[in-house]
Amino acid sequence: MALRIALAGWYGSDNLGDEMILSCMAAALRARGVEPVAVSIDPERTAAVHGVEAVAHRSPLDGAALRRSLCNAHAMVLSGGVVQSETSPWNMWFHTSRLRAYGRSVPAPSNRRPARAVVAAIGLGAGHVRGAVGRRMAVSALRRACHVVTRDADSARRLRDWGVPDVAVGADPVLAGDAALVSSRAAATRPPPSHPPEPTGSTHSHRDSTDTICVILRPPNRRGIRTAAAKARTSWQPWMGQLAQSLDALAERSGMTLRLLPFQPSQDTPMLVALQQRMKTDAELVTLNIDNVLAEVARSRFVVTMRYHGAIAALLNDQAAVALDYSPKMRSLAAEGGGWASVVDLAPLDAGRFEPRMLIDAVNEAQDKSHRTAEARGSLRARLKVNDAALDDLLELIQ
Template identity: 20%
Template sequence: MNNIVISGYYGSKNAGDEAMLSAMLEVFSELNPKLHITVISSDPEYTRKRHSVDAVNWLNVVDILKVLKKADLLISGGGSLLQNVTSGRSLYYYMGVLFLAKLVHTPIMLYAQGIGPIYGKFARRLMRWFGNHSALITVRDKDSLKELDMLKIVKPPIKATADPVLAINAVDKKSGREIFKKSHISLTKPIIGISVREWREWQHYKDVLAEVADEAVTKLNAQIVFMPMQYPEDVKAAKKIVAKMKQPACILKEDFTTRELMSLVGNMDLMIGIRLHALIFAGVMGTPMIGISYDPKIDRFLKSIDEDVVGDLENVTVEALMQEINAKWNNKEIYRNQNLKRMAKLRSLARSNAEMALEFIDKNK
């Protein structure tokens, strides 16, 4: 039996990362049902229950070393683990896991990573060493290839693929409809979903979203639904925006599963997202989307499907956002079909991450 260990931001109830893990496990099980997988998690019990997979605590070095010794491959990813924009400490943690793998001679695959930006000479030097001592690297966008090139990471096979979540299968819309009914959201009126996050306690983007949401209610007769991708943090951010609004809005206040979130998005007429995986869910479910950037990964994803961000958290305007909403509102089916066609290609690339990992294990054995 082949064994792999997966390291990432798992167990922290971030819907995007949990979706990533779900998608990875789904593809690996389809390709090799006998594969044994252990996940390094901040909450092993949560990960075991949610994903039906073995898990060890992310701070238990002894347990991590034990599973790595038995593993044929350490998968670091997916996600934006190797960057120090959103967090300086997390970069060193994930490099620490790579170090433990090297310590017990377990091959490393950087899996569908969004690489960088990485600031600081020491951090870049470390990243160069770990990158060049990996067995295989896949990145989820072409800008990450440029980052690897600037870091002078050239030794392992490197390929641009796609975010692992894009390999996940679309889900039935029934559970989303049931959640909307329980939340008193009408299924006969249009629904605009908004996925927000707190960012440095900035107020500008909250003011803009509050005004835009009010306009959408009054001018488009839409219902506004705030959907948490990280629970409960995103609920708090949504409450701050709703407090600024004059029109009613609904905040969903549960820790939903990946399938439930995808089903909710599938029942929406439009998704406005700050969270990357809210936008990816929209793509998978064929829902028109508008992205607001706080991190290069948002720009990179939208670029991969030939779309642009409407602005970033500092400079987004009511006028620009309403203009984009109106454009997509009046051409929903065109954007829906357009996104589904583009996603089909990315789905194949996303699956190739797992295919390359298993091919490496087979050759290495």
């Protein structure tokens, strides 16, 4: 019987960043002869897209069913930016309920199963968690993990400050690059290309880029008890006039066409369509999926992004980038490698004081910093070894 490891994160939605994490984590397990089992809010979709076994978990109330589904899993790995309450106050309840369900699924010890549930967090992101209860939930769950490896130093510092011991700093799994995405999903939807990109260095040549600007926007996080999806329907509306004016000015100043990329179509597309209608200049709305996302980002000269994995894609593609700072993770990623990307504070948008020059100045700064992308990419990819070491140690514990 092959070893089976459950992968937990925000999988099964149309968020391409999380889907890329799943692809890269599944590839890492398969390379070690381990069968990945994805915990998904849409298991049918996950199985079809990724070619992995998937089990359902859509609510903390589904714990009993999840326990039964995971009874043959030998370990669980949690990944992605799930330690936060920025998107919803229910976020910590949701993700820690999966860890609890797995812990209760472990049967009596045998020669193939350890006496306790083996859990690791690898490539974990920790943002703002409001309230002591949410932080206690995170600390309680992560203290039981055999390894906690964050994707950035700021996440590690937060967890240590809250009381999580022995936190290591690794990297986001997607930094393994396009080669990992292809190898993970070859059996699911497509054969690998005849000349797959190497896993080191840039995945993109500037010869391939056109005179366009890649714009990746998302609805802002708002406080409140509603789910992130519910809040996303209207949270962006006060921004539209300022964003349209600023992007029009950027297109006119640069002489480039804008390409609007929805990294989570269900939430981002309504916002981008409304933006298109408000803008005076033409902007192309691009259809994305996990197969084409890195290539579509690579088609532009530089990237303006609110999405974390939009910035990761720019880094992989060796592109200048502007990180729109809606969450602490954006500033943290932009600071890697001596500061490879520029950062725009979005507080003036909420105050109605955002001016086009703020975006234009940030784009100019990003292009001046673009020579640092190779260093930042190299240092982050070197930290993937920390992820790998934690995964290898996990396998030793369960073998």
